[in-house]
Amino acid sequence: MRIVFLVVLLAAAIFYTYVAFVDLNFLTHTGRPGPGFFPRSIGIAGITFTLWTLVSDLRNSERERSDPARWKDVVLLMALAISYAVMLRLFGGFIATVLFLGISLMILNRGQPVKNAMLTLLIPGGVYLLFDRVLNANMPPALFDLPI
């Protein structure tokens, strides 16, 4: 997995450098560092160091012993977090939070339905009061009209 991560980084570095060379000038018309000066330097350094690390890892690669169970929990949480991001856009801050907490606690904190139900209502309620009423901060609006 680390090799994959490094390959993704390398691809990003190559793309970044490509745009720097194609779209951005290295020097201005007066001969001073232009908008491409830093990006080209960063891009070339990025490709160099990422390739160096990738080659070093490939040479020294020991088989990663990954425990599927560990990955399962973190992937689950990431999936829940991403679905929360989508729900925020669709349903707005309060309802998305209630849905997200309800589902997350049902999966992660099994066997305590009463506590989970209370937390599912108390936490969004508290957050809504804090952000919307006390701090007058922006809460994500829903895509369509909802009471909250």
Next chain:
Amino acid sequence: MDIFANLMMGLSVAITPINILYLLIGAFVGMIVGVIPGFGPSAGLAILLPVTFGMDPIAAIMMLSAIYYGAMYGGTITSILLNTPGESATVASTFDGFPLAKKGRAGPALVMQAAASFVGGTVGVILITILAPMFSQVSRNFGPPEYFLLAVMGMLTLLVMIGANWRLGVISALIGFALGTVGVDLETGQSRYTFGSAELIGGIYFIPIAIGLFGLGELFYAFYTGLHKTGTGGIVQYDKEERFWPTAHDWMSTRWTMVRGSILGFVVGVIPGAGATIASLMAYSTERSVSKHPEKFGTGEMAGLVAPETANNAASSGAMIPLLTLGIPGSASTAVLLSAFLLWGLRPGPLFMEQNPEFAWGLIASMYLGNMALLAISIFAIPLFVLMIKVPYRILGPSVVVVCALGTFSVNASFVETYIMFGAGIAGFFMRLYGFSPAALVLALVLGPLAEEALRQTMTISRGSFSIFIERTPSLWIIGVTIALVALLPLMNRLGKTSSGEAEKSGS
């Protein structure tokens, strides 16, 4: 004395009911952040920064600063009671803190760590009071060449401290620099990496990246390590001990430890990139080497707890010097504080204390008050913090996701930034997992644009000649200091790590 008059002025600004209230809230929240394993001051500051937007700037900065040094107080509670450091700067406190608790001396350990933190924090603030004006005077001679070199020094020292994984640190820093180039180039007006998006014209905002990396990223990593599955059965029951308060011998035997730790911690804290973690490890190592009974370290020696505790709080104060007087953050936490200053239109640097005396001295004065408040909270609110430790991660986790998402959205009402935050969280997890440095990324994101602007101004001044860096005396000094730090810091780093290894062996 000018300093005394300024401090009195600062106290008059800081001591208002609303400012004191926010200071206390910040100190309390900071301790909670410190208590939760995996969440350090960087995460707490990044997540809570949006909450301060509606506040008065002085109150907001006082609260954020209180969160910053409050986290140092709180992080040790789990080090002592659970053998789990609340954040990296309290790792050294586990070496003798947990053994003390196992010996039935958790109460005295908790009180002594609070006292040590108070002494370190207060000495640090006294040294800021004296040295900050001096640093400001010196840095008034600084121009674009010096600012560029300071940014380079900050990054180099951080990368040097990373140690064996320095290549991954460099890659992390380059990612941060790359993110910092997104937006409109100020000199030419040309868009860079915006791909036609109106949201990206202003650049990638620091807050979503910091919240994602340090908030969500740490949370995902905690789930990966199974923290959400472990119970808190390992907590030492301090309330069943015979004696809660330290003995006279505890106080007398550690009085010079506190002095040494404070000064060492402050000096290390001033160095950009070094930070409280290195300060605490070095203080532990130093104390062990001057002790008449070094063999007792790692088995529950009170000096082994007091030294790192004093140092990490003094270092937190020391890190404010380059932030306030040069505008250069030396760590991820101070980078978040810098972004807070910039949000309120304040530019830390050589003229900061002169142009904003109420703000600067109000902040310094508030740190005296904050340390006093934290001393009281640390001792008397311990049962409450122990309750916090007992909240299972599987409940805390989703709550943190909610606070991160809504906090990010509240900054600019931008879904794009919220999605960037989630993306940064996933990237932060992988960075943490594979040995990259989120701190280097965040520091580069803040320092990169500053360095680029300074370099381009320098090239304009010098008409393209790099010799300007060796023609100016302040530049030569900075280059000299940077070379000295790059040469010495790896030794300091190795010394700290060797001592921690020996302590772990003797404690087992």
